[in-house]
Amino acid sequence: MANQLALIQNETLKVWKKKRFAVVVLILLVLVPVFVYAQMKIAQNNQDKFVDWRAELRQRIIDNTNALSSDRVPEEWKKWRVALVQQLQYDLDHDVNPNTPNAVTFTNSFLRNAVGMFIPLMVLAIASDLVSSERSTGTIKMLLTRPVRRWRILLSKLITLTLYVSLIIVATAAVSYLVSGLVFGYEGWREPVFVGFRLAGSDIDTADVHAITQGAFMLMLMGLVWFSAMVVAILAFMVSVLVRSTAASLVTMMAAVISGAILSNMASSWKSAKYLFNVNLDLTVYLQGSPPPIDGMTLGFSLAVLGVWAIAALVVSFAVFTKQDILN
Amino acid sequence: MKLVRDEVVLSVERVSKSIGRKPIIHDITFDVRAGEIFGFLGPNGSGKTTTIRMLVDLIKPSGGRITVCGEDVNRAPERALMHVGCIVENPEMYGYMTGWENLAHFARMQRDITDARIAEVVEIVGMDARIHDKVKTYSLGMRQRLGIAQALLGAPKLLILDEPTNGLDPKGIKELRTFIRELADSGMSVFVSSHLLSEIQLMCDRVAIISKGRVIAVGKVEELVSQAETYTLWQVDDPDRAIALFAQDAGVRIVGESEHRIDEALIASLPGAIVTAMDPSGASGWVERFVAAGIGVQAVHRAAPSLEELFLKLTEGEKVG
Amino acid sequence: MEIHVRWESEMRRLNKKSSWLWPSLGAVSLGCTVLLLFGLGWALKDAWAPAAGIALPSATPQPAASSGDWADKRELLVTAVGDSLTRGTGDASGQGYVRGTVERLAKGLGKPVKLVNNLGINGLEASNLAIRLDDEGYKGALSQADLLLVTIGGNDLFHVAQNGGSLVDGGDIDAALLQKRLVGLKPRLETVFRKLRALNPNARIVYVGLYSPFYDVPALRESVGAVIDEWNGYARRLADADGGITVVPTYDLFETDVARYLSSDHFHPNADGYARIAERVAQSLL
Numbered sequence: 042m043a044n045q046l047a048l049i050q051n052e053t054l055k056v057w058k059k060k061r062f063a064v065v066v067l068i069l070l071v072l073v074p075v076f077v078y079a080q081m082k083i084a085q086n087n088q089d090k091f092v093d094w095r096a097e098l099r100q101r102i103i104d105n106t107n108a109l110s111s112d113r114v115p116e117e118w119k120k121w122r123v124a125l126v127q128q129l130q131y132d133l134d135h136d137v138n139p140n141t142p143n144a145v146t147f148t149n150s151f152l153r154n155a156v157g158m159f160i161p162l163m164v165l166a167i168a169s170d171l172v173s174s175e176r177s178t179g180t181i182k183m184l185l186t187r188p189v190r191r192w193r194i195l196l197s198k199l200i201t202l203t204l205y206v207s208l209i210i211v212a213t214a215a216v217s218y219l220v221s222g223l224v225f226g227y228e229g230w231r232e233p234v235f236v237g238f239r240l241a242g243s244d245i246d247t248a249d250v251h252a253i254t255q256g257a258f259m260l261m262l263m264g265l266v267w268f269s270a271m272v273v274a275i276l277a278f279m280v281s282v283l284v285r286s287t288a289a290s291l292v293t294m295m296a297a298v299i300s301g302a303i304l305s306n307m308a309s310s311w312k313s314a315k316y317l318f319n320v321n322l323d324l325t326v327y328l329q330g331s332p333p334p335i336d337g338m339t340l341g342f343s344l345a346v347l348g349v350w351a352i353a354a355l356v357v358s359f360a361v362f363t364k365q366d367i368l369n
Numbered sequence: 370m371k372l373v374r375d376e377v378v379l380s381v382e383r384v385s386k387s388i389g390r391k392p393i394i395h396d397i398t399f400d401v402r403a404g405e406i407f408g409f410l411g412p413n414g415s416g417k418t419t420t421i422r423m424l425v426d427l428i429k430p431s432g433g434r435i436t437v438c439g440e441d442v443n444r445a446p447e448r449a450l451m452h453v454g455c456i457v458e459n460p461e462m463y464g465y466m467t468g469w470e471n472l473a474h475f476a477r478m479q480r481d482i483t484d485a486r487i488a489e490v491v492e493i494v495g496m497d498a499r500i501h502d503k504v505k506t507y508s509l510g511m512r513q514r515l516g517i518a519q520a521l522l523g524a525p526k527l528l529i530l531d532e533p534t535n536g537l538d539p540k541g542i543k544e545l546r547t548f549i550r551e552l553a554d555s556g557m558s559v560f561v562s563s564h565l566l567s568e569i570q571l572m573c574d575r576v577a578i579i580s581k582g583r584v585i586a587v588g589k590v591e592e593l594v595s596q597a598e599t600y601t602l603w604q605v606d607d608p609d610r611a612i613a614l615f616a617q618d619a620g621v622r623i624v625g626e627s628e629h630r631i632d633e634a635l636i637a638s639l640p641g642a643i644v645t646a647m648d649p650s651g652a653s654g655w656v657e658r659f660v661a662a663g664i665g666v667q668a669v670h671r672a673a674p675s676l677e678e679l680f681l682k683l684t685e686g687e688k689v690g
Numbered sequence: 691m692e693i694h695v696r697w698e699s700e701m702r703r704l705n706k707k708s709s710w711l712w713p714s715l716g717a718v719s720l721g722c723t724v725l726l727l728f729g730l731g732w733a734l735k736d737a738w739a740p741a742a743g744i745a746l747p748s749a750t751p752q753p754a755a756s757s758g759d760w761a762d763k764r765e766l767l768v769t770a771v772g773d774s775l776t777r778g779t780g781d782a783s784g785q786g787y788v789r790g791t792v793e794r795l796a797k798g799l800g801k802p803v804k805l806v807n808n809l810g811i812n813g814l815e816a817s818n819l820a821i822r823l824d825d826e827g828y829k830g831a832l833s834q835a836d837l838l839l840v841t842i843g844g845n846d847l848f849h850v851a852q853n854g855g856s857l858v859d860g861g862d863i864d865a866a867l868l869q870k871r872l873v874g875l876k877p878r879l880e881t882v883f884r885k886l887r888a889l890n891p892n893a894r895i896v897y898v899g900l901y902s903p904f905y906d907v908p909a910l911r912e913s914v915g916a917v918i919d920e921w922n923g924y925a926r927r928l929a930d931a932d933g934g935i936t937v938v939p940t941y942d943l944f945e946t947d948v949a950r951y952l953s954s955d956h957f958h959p960n961a962d963g964y965a966r967i968a969e970r971v972a973q974s975l976l
Contacts, residue, residue, distance in 0.1 A: 047477040050712050095830050099807045133827035179461035186425040187478040188450040204719035211722040237740050251743025264729025367427040
């Protein structure tokens with residue numbers, strides 16, 4: 042009979058006191074500087090090599106163009122390169138540097154690279170033992186014998202998970218911005234970036250291309266990353282309800298996420314793989330019209346696939362959790 | 370609110386449970402009344418734990434009805450469990466939080482439990498000194514106390530304790546016994562499960578005995594105990610001649626070592642004692658006969674019947690764990 | 691009673707620590723969630739109903755090379771443009787003649803010589819190059835350079851794909867056809883030179899003349915050689931008219947020992963071949 046807010050408070054405090062979020066922030070604080078250092082080396086290298094960013098961009102265009110004409114390049118890579126070349130060409134023609142080395146662009150590219158593996162893994166650190174830890178430590182017997190309906194307890198855990206996923210994404214962006222800013226400077230929010238490229242067959246349609254600020258771009262990226270992170274979280278949540286052992290639930294989900302990353306890279310000719318949740322996680326590709334892992338995937342399609350998986354997982358979670366007998 | 374004595378607090382009516390196709394609990398029925406300590410006795414694997422879990426909505430019964438203060442536990446757990454405090458198996462709490470934080474956590478799951486109430490239960494169980502330490506640093510006894518504090522938070526009408534003496538030292542067990550009695554005297558019903566017969570005997574007013582998923586007897590502890598046999602133990606100078614004398618009387622039966630279940634401590638204190646089943650009133654006559662026959666009587670002891678004896682009788686030899 | 695008072699004060703003290711935790715944690719995480727939902731909504735809106743977008747900052751003018759003597763400049767900027775020879779195809783070390791030239795120049799001039807871009811594209815023909823020179827992106831690379839290195843025309847003549855089949859026997863090369871095509875090809879070169887000069891009035895331009903890869907094919911030696919000669923002669927005439935263009939001859943480099951200086955595709959130079967070209971180009975500039 043307690044109110045829902047108090048239950049959410051309970052769950053939120055438990056995750057916090059278990060220091061799960063602290064671990065995530067710690068991982069970020071260790072790893073982000075590594076990436077920043079790598080990026081700094083690349084930037085230094087480019088600075089030595091090229092007279093200005095335009096020269097660098099031109100060289101990337103030319104190099105990719107040359108790679109395109111090679112027969113040895115697989116068809117899927119060609120498509121990706123065609124898109125890349127056209128995007129870069131668009132930037133160059135409009136005199137917009139897509140990669141000014143600053144904290145904002147670093148954060149944006151970090152977010153885009155993190156969406157497929159890094160963020161899901163950190164989300165799993167919290168989601169995987171949300172329910173299973175209560176079972177493996179036996180505290181679920183205390184939790185479920187209080188005068189509260191089970192669905193309310195599960196709902197409070199789900200809301201808590203949502204809050205922490207949000208915190209993880211914001212923390213990722215914040216740590217990335219703050220650390221990279223030390224090296225690259227904290228400017229760059231208002232610089233333009235082009236979005237709205239569309240794939241039209243093997244070509245890129247630039248009719249809808251328009252510029253937004255890097256700041257707005259970051260917010261959009263974070264929103265899309267959040268959506269896919271939520272889907273991973275909800276699936277892990279379901280596994281955590283179904284599996285008693287935290288380790289088993291973590292491994293199950295990690296296998297799913299990693300195999301998705303592998304499948305995406307294989308750009309498989311196995312078309313029906315596009316209905317798997319794990320190849321749809323990278324929603325950020327659609328913002329700039331990079332070719333999706335499998336033909337025929339669009340932003341709407343990926344959102345729908347992810348949404349269906351998430352809803353199904355929620356139905357299973359609640360159905361099982363409210364009915365299951367706690368036998369051990 | 371104090372309950373009227375003899376009012377039914379917990380009612381279990383024809384409850385059964387199957388897991389898969391396998392029936393685990395068969396049609397069990399018993400009531401627990403206000404202010405009584407109700408024992409739930411059975412060996413491990415008899416369905417004791419399953420039953421307790423059904424009482425607190427951890428397991429849904431396949432049939433029958435469990436009500437607490439008139440509220441159906443499975444249909445309206447949020448109303449029924451308001452009146453219940455419980456520890457199922459071990460008192461597992463969140464080790465990474467302090468005792469206080471654990472209590473605050475569970476307090477938030479019920480209505481109107483203030484910090485003052487938390488402080489009160491902490492005091493009741495005598496945890497004042499360590500309550501702000503992390504639970505993972507607690508001994509089992511302290512966890513047990515914290516578990517009881519948690520169970521008492523909502524001032525329940527029914528307290529369910531599953532094997533509460535597990536892991537406690539003799540002093541702790543004695544304290545717990547006194548504590549439970551005090552709670553019952555204040556009007557709370559206490560439901561205690563155990564596989565230790567002596568414990569139930571020492572603690573409980575009434576008892577239900579469960580075996581193989583069936584309740585085989587429910588009643589006052591003394592009434593059930595009176596059904597069991599009493600043994601008279603004889604320690605004499607010349608056991609062989611004493612046995613020969615006993616054998617001449619049809620009213621006396623010599624009980625073999627494998628037949629009785631007398632406390633080992635008692636047997637050890639009377640080495641070589643002859644265990645007999647006889648009318649206790651005839652003991653003094655036998656002392657005279659031994660003296661007359663020149664057999665020195667060192668000790669005569671009447672062994673109170675244990676629930677174990679009773680249990681054996683009721684379950685016809687099921688191995689007691 | 692006394693115990694209670696003591697308790698409550700201690701309780702308050704100890705709970706102060708966590709009393710702020712939930713309100714702040716709850717508020718911050720809720721705020722983050724709202725922010726991210728807003729970001730998601732914005733992303734979807736932008737993808738499905740794009741807004742006009744922000745105005746771009748006005749383009750910074752492309753840097754242009756200054757006139758004046760090389761000797762007065764602190765560093766020299768070089769841009770290479772053209773086909774697979776510019777790219778360095780056939781050189782296993784990836785150097786090509788462009789890097790070789792830049793290195794030799796730096797050594798010879800005793801000042802830093804920097805390659806702005808190597809814009810070589812495999813299989814590029816002069817007609818494509820003329821179109822590309824109109825690209826905004828290309829212009830900057832060419833206009834800021836003090837030296838432009840150009841190879842073009844080979845693909846126009848031979849229609850050879852960079853990974854094309856073996857030309858060892860030159861079976862499908864028809865000299866008569868080449869001769870006929872040559873007339874139509876000359877204006878392409880003229881256009882390229884004109885556009886380059888328009889983009890960069892001050893740069894020195896080096897055009898690397900064509901060579902024949904077929905000296906060791908007796909049937910083609912004479913006829914193809916004649917076509918190459920004519921093309922190079924035409925280039926030299928255009929260069930003379932401009933005054934700032936140098937045509938560097940290379941046909942003689944491959945005359946004596948084709949196999950030694952051509953790569954396995956029998957069309958592009960190998961590392962040694964490129965080194966010889968670079969040597970020539972550097973000599974013409976120093």
